[in-house]
Amino acid sequence: MAEQQNQNQNQVMEEDLNHLLKVRREKLAELQEAGKDPFQVTKYDVTVHSSEIKEQYEKWEGKEVSIAGRLMSKRVMGKASFCNVQDLKGNIQSYVARDSIGEEEYKEFKKLDIGDIVGIKGIAFTTKTGEISIHAESVHLLTKSLQILPEKFHGLTNTDIRYRQRYVDLIMNPEVRDTFVKRSQVIKAIRDHLDAQGFMEVETPMLVANAGGAAARPFETHYNALDEDVKLRISLELYLKRLIVGGLERVYEIGRVFRNEGVDTRHNPEFTLMELYQAYTDYHGMMDLVENLFRSVALKVLGTAVVSYDGVEIDLSKPFERITMVDALKKYKDIDFTAVRTDEEAKALADQYHVEYEARHKKGDILSLLFEEFVEEHLVQPTFIMDHPVEISPLTKKKPDDPDYTERFELFITKREMANAYSELNDPLDQIERFKAQEALLAAGDDEANTMDDDFVNALMIGMPPTGGIGIGIDRFVMLLTDSYAIRDVLLFPTMKTIEK
Incomplete structure (x- = not known):
């Protein structure tokens, strides 16, 4: 019963995901039909990165800035909205108001998806809650994301996927x-x-x-x-x-x-x-x-x-610290390898301490094997x-x-x-x-x-x-x-x- 429920749940999730991906493709098609294909954008002038605005706010306060990056969150509230853009050096909030960017551009902003790459030009300011932000004067879609990013609160935690899709991991x-x-x-x-x-x-x-x-x-x-x-x-x-x-x-x-x-x-x-x-x-x-x-x-x-x-x-x-391999073996395992003269004596010593070796190994090989077995674990500093x-x-x-x-x-x-x-x-x-x-x-x-x-x-x-x-x-x-x-x-x-x- 539980297995059937899981299968049904997975099927619903897959259908929802396919629907979301389809909607993104449809949005892209609408933009292209309107002559606003984001993949035709060739450049965007960036004047500053997010962390620079925050770290040198006195320099940028009240001045026009232009940033570009990936849209990581969006909160639409009628005539005004907030979004967060992530660039190379961090992220920054932007306040996007209809009266500041224009009604048509604001409608397009509301259609943006998380993961889209945007350029925002505006004035650096501080909100009532004290957060350094950008009061947007224009928002441009630079690249349409056709894939869904992992859910932001849990991030990308699957180790295998993180290594295979490092580009998502970095985001x-x-x-x-x-x-x-x-x-x-x-x-x-x-x-x-x-x-x-x-x-x-x-x-x-x-x-x-x-x-x-x-x-x-x-x-x-x-x-x-x-x-x-x-x-x-x-x-x-x-x-x-x-x-x-x-x-x-x-x-x-x-x-x-x-x-x-x-x-x-x-x-x-x-x-x-x-x-x-x-x-x-x-x-x-x-x-x-x-x-x-x-x-x-x-x-x-x-x-x-x-x-x-x-x-x-x-x-x-x-x-x-500087210590010889022989002295280290003496220090950490109290084995005096200076007393070992022949290959046979070395192998007998390995047998005594249950260290495996091959028939071809000589005295020096045995010393190395003993060192690996008994000394390396102590070498922290x-x-x-x-x-x-x-x-x-x-x-x-x-x-x-x-x-x-x-x-x-x-x-x-x-x-x-x-x-x-x-x-x-x-x-x-x-x-x-x-x-x-x-x-x-x-x-x-x-x-x-x-x-x-x-x-x-x-x-x-x-x-x-x-x-x-x-x-x-x-x-x-x-x-x-x-x-x-x-x-x-x-x-x-x-x-x-x-x-x-």
Whole structure:
């Protein structure tokens, strides 16, 4: 019985919706027949945005203003009405009176639908209730909305629809719009910070023959004109380091990379990465750079270096903790990995703590697995985890006093990796051996392993100076500064499975 009632109710709702959509089409047809087709409007002169009128009211009071935006509400009261228009920077009320805009134009105003895009010209004033408004002198329909917006009091809450129809999400949820405004500000602040330090922004290929520089499975495609299989890049690293070889001492790139992996709260198959490389420095120099960068960007975008994330205050103003991976495992799990000498001892330790591994894994791989299992969950405040094992760092310079480990660090904040950096390997002979080791892993079934890149090796043969490099996930950085839980919340159009029609 209840199911039948729900079906009947849904059918009634669908019929009502179809009627409303039909009415909108009919209104458009009437306008077109009258020679007032809104889709023929080509421009409208906007002099100010809504928030500027409100924030600088003394400047605009009593003066003529012209705004344009989407009609979000309308209250008709006989000879006078109120409406609310939303533009890029906010929303503002408008008082629309028949005697001010004329009888014919007022009739057309009353026919407007929520969602229509309008231009309003009038005088900025304050109502009796104290609300800053525009006393309309003219109202122009600029675009007719033929679809129904979500009901305003409940907004657009369905997460799947929000991601698929981000254009509606941006209309209905102001906090979403604010997130993406901040994203743009973050990227600009990063550029400003690096440009001021003499870094040069460059662009490198997205379609590559060899997708190296990270442990990830690439997307593959075919280049018809050359009849050649190519891959989408998984990293920016190998081309940027070629530029260091060419004498460009400080370079960076902000761009999309593509990894054929799953989708979760931290991962999207295409995401924005920033990588930079600086000649004549090492991973300690990169630590100083990234710490200053995070602090500088937070101050510029948020006005503070103390960030609230998921109810926890993250303090970017204090010096970031610096600790080796081995010491972190000792600190948080009381496991002394310095006593482990062989692969077999490492695997026995993993067995003891019920950490799964694969037969191909070596001592360094086991250390990494133990770290992921027992340490990452503690790294809430900014922490540099240093000196990774050589097995998981194929492009990193070894520590001179301990060749089992490398001059590498990862920055963790809110239990998430935010940056990855090295003293870059510039020994071509060592690099060849590392590539061979990666190819052996690939042959053994590791589809995220790198392959030999002969041209990159040749570049190292030419000679690359001592160099520090770093990669920062822009999306995760934005998540931190906007208190966003999922990566999809900071991607305008996240990857979604196509809905079959």
